[in-house]
Amino acid sequence: MIFAPSRLRFGASVLLAVLLTACGQDSGPSANQAGSSSPAAGFTADRPPTQGGLEVLVQPDEDPGRPGYFDFGKVQLGEMVTHTFVLKNTDPRKVILQKVDPGCGCTVPLIGKRLPDGSLEAALSDRPGELMHLEPGEVVEVLLRVDTTAIRTKNIDKHFMVRLASDSVVRPFITLECHLFVRQRFQVAPASIDLDAIPIGAGKEGKVTIKAMGPELSRITGLGPLPEGVVARVEESPLGGPDGGVWVLQAGFLPPLERGRIATQITLHTETLTGEPGMDLTVSLAGTGVDDVTVSPSRLILRPAHQPPGGAAPEANPARIEAQLVSHLAGHRFMVTGYTITGDAADALHLEAEAYLPALDGTSGQWNLALVAVEKPPLAAFTGTITIELDDPQYPTIEIPYAGLGF
Numbered sequence: 001m002i003f004a005p006s007r008l009r010f011g012a013s014v015l016l017a018v019l020l021t022a023c024g025q026d027s028g029p030s031a032n033q034a035g036s037s038s039p040a041a042g043f044t045a046d047r048p049p050t051q052g053g054l055e056v057l058v059q060p061d062e063d064p065g066r067p068g069y070f071d072f073g074k075v076q077l078g079e080m081v082t083h084t085f086v087l088k089n090t091d092p093r094k095v096i097l098q099k100v101d102p103g104c105g106c107t108v109p110l111i112g113k114r115l116p117d118g119s120l121e122a123a124l125s126d127r128p129g130e131l132m133h134l135e136p137g138e139v140v141e142v143l144l145r146v147d148t149t150a151i152r153t154k155n156i157d158k159h160f161m162v163r164l165a166s167d168s169v170v171r172p173f174i175t176l177e178c179h180l181f182v183r184q185r186f187q188v189a190p191a192s193i194d195l196d197a198i199p200i201g202a203g204k205e206g207k208v209t210i211k212a213m214g215p216e217l218s219r220i221t222g223l224g225p226l227p228e229g230v231v232a233r234v235e236e237s238p239l240g241g242p243d244g245g246v247w248v249l250q251a252g253f254l255p256p257l258e259r260g261r262i263a264t265q266i267t268l269h270t271e272t273l274t275g276e277p278g279m280d281l282t283v284s285l286a287g288t289g290v291d292d293v294t295v296s297p298s299r300l301i302l303r304p305a306h307q308p309p310g311g312a313a314p315e316a317n318p319a320r321i322e323a324q325l326v327s328h329l330a331g332h333r334f335m336v337t338g339y340t341i342t343g344d345a346a347d348a349l350h351l352e353a354e355a356y357l358p359a360l361d362g363t364s365g366q367w368n369l370a371l372v373a374v375e376k377p378p379l380a381a382f383t384g385t386i387t388i389e390l391d392d393p394q395y396p397t398i399e400i401p402y403a404g405l406g407f
Contacts, residue, residue, distance in 0.1 A: 052091040053171025054164065057139070059086060070144075072180035077148050078279055085142045085176050086114075087164075089134040096167045097123070097132040097140060104160040106150035107178075110143040144178060152191065154184035155213055185218040185270065186281050187211045193251055193266075195287030199328040200259060202292060205231065205252030208283060210268075212244035218278045220247050224267030229254050230285065232266050249283060257289040293327045293395050300371045300386070300402040302349075319373035319407075325353075325388065325398065326366045333363035335391040343384015345377035345404060351386060363391075377407045 056067040061083075063069060070083045089095045100109050112120035113132055120141065123131040134140060144162060151158060157179065164174040193206040212218055226232055232251035240246040251266050263286035270278035305319045327334065336353040350372045355364035371386065382404040387397050 053089075053168035054087045054095060054097070054134070054140070054166055054174050055090045055171070056174065056176075057086040057088055059084070068175060069177045070179075072146070072178060074181045074183050075148055077154060077182050077184045079148050080145060081148070081180070082143055082145045083178065085144070086139060087142065087174065088139050089136055091168055091170065092136055094136070095134045096130050097134060097164060098129050098167060099163075099165040100131065100142070101163045101165075102144075102160070103162065104151075106147050107160055107162065108145045108147075109162055110145065112141050112143075114139045114141055142176065144176070146178070146180065148180075148182045151182050154182045155187050157181055183213070185213055185216070185278065186220070187213050188281075188283055192284035192286065193249075195252060195285070197290045197294075197328050198253055198257060198262070198287040199255075199292040200257040200289045201255055202329050203231075203253050203255040203257065204287060204328075204330075205250055206285075207248055207250040209237070210234075210247045210249060210281070210283075212240075212246075214244065216272065217244050218270045218272050219245055220281070221269045221271050224269055224280060226266070227264045229257070230264060230266070232285075234268060251283070251285050253285075253287065253289075259289045259291070261288050262286065290328060292329050292332075293325070293398060295323050295325050295369070295398060295400050297323055298400070300400060302371060302373060302402065302404045303406050305373075319404075321371050321402075323369040323371075323400070324366060325369055329365075331365075332392075333359055333365050334395070335363050336367050336388060337391050338389040340387045340389075341384060341402075342387065343402070344379055344382030345373075346384060348373055348375045348377045349402075350374045351388075353388070371402060373404070373407075377404055379404070380407050381405050382407075 058064050058067050061070075063071075068085065070085070072081050072083065075081055097111070100111060102109055111123040111131060113123075113134065115121055121132075132140060142162065142164070158181070159177060159179050161178075162176045164176070166172055166174075187210070189209050189211070191208075193208055195204045195206050198204040210220065220234060220236075223232055223234055230251065231254050232249065234247055234249045237246040237248050249266065249268070253262060263284065265282045265284055268281045268283070270281055272278055300321045300323060302319050302321050325336070336355075339351045339353070341349050341351065352370040352372060354368045355362060356366040356368055358364040369388075384402055386400045386402055388400065389397055
């Protein structure tokens with residue numbers, strides 16, 4: 001087998017804030033995941049309930065035709081916007097508010113019960129499954145605070161939901177929905193510079209295109225201070241027009257690098273077309289430091305081949321493990337010229353190597369490997385090392401550990 005590459009005021013502070021980890025996360029529990037329900041007093045089998053539960057009270061700035069929905073409209077990046085939904089317990093019994101799930105990490109719900117004196121009673125943060133007890137007729141306010149800087153995608157419509165679960169028999173779930181459009185003066189495409197694998201001995205760069213967006217156009221004036229080990233440059237592109245300028249940001253990490261994940265941000269200064277300073281624009285830069293030449297998987301584990309019904313001969317169905325030998329250096333091509341197997345069962349093993357999309361001289365930046373047991377190994381378990389020989393003076397050999405199990 002050959003591998004291929006691959007807006008209401010909130011009259012008092014509220015003590016409970018329910019947070020999510022990231023935008024785009026699942027918006028909340030399904031019906032069969034919510035809290036338990038119990039028969040309500042006064043409800044009988046021959047007189048099933050027809051109304052009750054937590055009911056949204058439409059506020060003056062909400063659409064009467066869409067209870068539980070609010071449209072923030074277009075909001076400038078950097079703003080913190082809020083809206084308060086009001087819900088009333090219309091059950092003839094006490095209802096327990098059990099859970100509040102925001103569907104986006106940019107949203108913080110604040111929960112409070114409005115008391116007769118006008119004050120707010122905080123939710124019960126220390127009693128899981130019992131955030132608040134609402135007697136018949138009592139009102140709970142759900143203030144949603146949205147941080148526009150935490151919204152990943154800008155200049156597009158975004159809808160998000162907050163789901164409330166209670167023990168109401170009639171209406172155990174309420175979904176509150178909001179819409180907003182976060183306006184960013186620049187659109188970055190792609191949204192970040194993700195360099196994937198970065199050779200630690202050479203570093204790597206990538207680029208994004210940045211376009212000014214209306215209605216109030218701005219321009220990029222230059223780069224902010226760069227993090228240590230980062231290189232970046234930004235240039236205006238001739239592709240810009242009367243509807244906004246276009247810039248290209250190229251950035252990356254300088255060698256030498258440590259192995260593992262590395263991430264930072266590039267800051268760009270902006271100004272309006274009239275010369276007034278604008279909000280800084282940030283672009284994420286990330287990747288993973290790897291050896292310049294790698295083998296994946298990094299250890300070859302050989303197991304007995306599966307014998308199909310009928311008992312195919314071992315030589316027709318050999319034990320085999322495949323891998324890829326890849327150079328992460330731009331333009332680097334090489335030849336596999338030989339190999340040595342040192343360790344247990346070495347005489348029973350053979351290494352195959354085939355160039356992937358080779359050049360006319362036979363060199364390639366990727367080789368598909370396969371370790372094969374050409375005969376039954378003499379041991380049930382064994383280990384050793386494969387030394388692959390290359391025609392590259394900088395990387396003359398690559399060593400790969402191997403193991404056999406279950407023979």
